[in-house]
Amino acid sequence: MSRPTVSFAKFAVPDAGVLVVFLAEDLALSPTAAAFDAKIGGTLARAVAKAAFKAKPFTTLDVVAPAGTELDRVILVGLGDPAKLTEKDWARLGGAVTAKLVEVKASAATVVVERADGAAVTAEEAADIGLGIRLRGWSFDAYKSKKKDDDAEPKTLKATLAVENPSAAKKAWGAREAVADGSDLTRDLICEPANVLGTEEFAKKAEKLEKLGVEVEVLGEKELKKAGWNALLGVAQGSKRPPRVVIMRWNGGEKDAAPIAFVGKGVVFDSGGISIKPAAGMEDMKGDMGGAAVVTGLMHALAARKAKVNVVGAIGLVENMPDAGAQRPGDIVTSLSGQTIEVINTDAEGRLVLCDVLWHVKEEIKPAFIVDLATLTGAILVALGKLNGGLFANDDTLANRITAAGLATGETVWRMPLSPDYDKLIDSTWADMKNTGGRDAGSITAAQFLKRFVGDVPWAHLDIAGTAMGSPATELNKGWTSGWGVRLLDRLVADHYEGK
Ligand code: BES
Ligand code: MN
Ligand code: ZN
DSSP, X not given: OOOOEEEEEESOOOSEEEEEEEEOTTOOBOHHHHHHHHHTTSHHHHHHHHTTOOOOXXXXXXXXXXXXXXXXXXXXXXXXXXXXXXHHHHHHHHHHHHHHHHHTTOSEEEEEXXXXXXXOOOHHHHHHHHHHHHHHTOOOOTTOOOOOGGGOOOSOOEEEEEESOXXXXXXXXXXXXXXXXHHHHHHHHHHSOTTTSOHHHHHHHHHGGGGGTOEEEEEOHHHHHHHTOHHHHHHHTTSSSOOEEEEEEEEOSOTTOOOEEEEEEEEEEEOOTTSOOOSTTGGGGGXXXXXXXXXXXXXXXXXXXXXXXXXXXXXXXXXXXXXXXXXXXXXXXXOTTSOEEEOSOTTOOHHHHHHHHHHHIIIIIOOSOEEEEEOOOHHHHHHHTTSSXXXXXXXXXXHHHHHHHHHHHSOOEEEOOXXXXXXXXXXXXXSSEESOOOSTTHHHHHHXXXXXXXXXXXXXXXXXXXXXXXXXOBTTBOSBOOOTTHHHHHHHHHHHSSOO
C-alpha cells in the first residue's frame, strides 16, 4: 500500500462506505454515533453486546454490512477512558484505525472524530489521530514482487477525519504531516539493503532535501583526506564504497542565531571489519546507518514544516568491511582533532566515524548544542532493550528536555552516567585513547570516547542500537523499524528552539 492520505471534513456520518466511530469503556458510543445507531434501530449497540466488546483502548470491533444502512461496515474503536488519553494515545488510536482498515482491505473510510463522553476532541488531538494513521500505514515492500490478485491489498487508503472544525484541524495537521513524511524517509533508508543503499546513494538521497530548501553539502574522499578525517577514513578503507560526509543546513531562524546540530552515524553496512561479526543476525547491520537516517528524516520534517530554527544535520557515511586494505587491530590513527586513537577492535567503528564528524561540527559550525544519534553498542540493548534510547549528556538542561520530549511522544530515553572514572577505561598504552574499553560498561565507555571530541559544547548522545531496528510491532509501527528519534527530536526543537 502506498502511504495513506489524511483529510479533514465537516462532521457528518456518511451514507455509504466504511465508517469508523469511537466507543468508551462504559460502552457509550460518541453522541453522533449514538444518534446514528438510534436511527438504525440499535444495530451497533446489539453488536457490541453480542460480541462482548469491552472497548479497551485501541481494540476494534468490525460490524459488517450493518442492518438498516448502506454502509460496507462500521468499525468501532475502543477508547478506554477518553479523559485519560494523552497526545501519544490519540496517535496510537489513529494507528489502530489504519491497522484495522488494512486488515479488512478498505481503501477509504470516514472516521468520526468525537469523544464518547461528548467532550470536544481538539484540533491538535484530531491531527494526532492523522499522524497515527500515517505512521501505521508505512510499509516497505519495494522488493516484494506482485501478490496474487485475490489477496492484494488496496493500493491506497484515504482516511477522511470528520471533525467539528476542519480548518483548525488542517492547520494542526500540516506539522504532523511533515513529521510523518520525515519518519517515512527515515524508515525507508533504514530498510533499504546495503547493496542498494551505499554511501554515495545515501548522500544522493540527502541531496533531495534541497527541494525543501535545505542546503546540502557533500564532502568526498579527497577533501576528507586533505583535512585529516583519518579516524573516519580508517573505517572506510576496507570498502569499495568511498566515504561521504553530508552537511545539511536548514536556516529557518534568525539570521545570526547559532544553529543547533544533529549528528548521525551512517555505517551503511557493519560487518565488523577485520574483527568480523558472527554470521547470525549480521543482516541487520544494513541498519547501522540508523543515526544518519534519523538526522536526514528529521531535517526533512523540520524543513517541510518550515521550522523557525537554524539547524545543521551532519552525517558520516562509510561501510565497514574486511579487506586486504582494511584497517587492523593495533593500528593507530590521528583523528581530525589531532587526538590519536589505537584501534583495538575494528567493530567499534561507529565512534571512529562520529569523532571526526563531531569535531568538525564543533569547530566549523559552532553550534548552540549537538545531539548525536548512533546505533553504537550492543551493550545498550542489554541494558535497556528496545524500549528506551540510551541518553548520555554533558548538560542537564539538554538532557532533561530530551527526556521530556520522549515522554510526550512515546519515544522515551533513559539517562546513563558519564564520569572521569569511566573515562580512564579508554586510556591507551600507545596512543591518546583506545577505541574500546572492554566488556564492562560498553555503552558508557563508547560515550566517554565521543565526549572527548565535543569540548565544552552542550552535547547529548543517543545510543539507538536498541531502538533503531528490530523494533516490536505497535499501533504506530508494523515492525522492524519505527523511525525512532524523528518525533522525539522534532518535539525537542518545537518545544524549546523555535522562539515563538
Ligand atoms: N553497530 C554495532 C552496534 C549494534 C549492535 C547495533 C547490535 C545494533 C545492534 C557497533 O558498531 C558495534 O559493533 N559495537 C560493538 C562494540 C564493541 C566491539 C566494543 C558491540 O557493541 O559489540
Ligand atoms: Mn561495529
Ligand atoms: Zn556499527
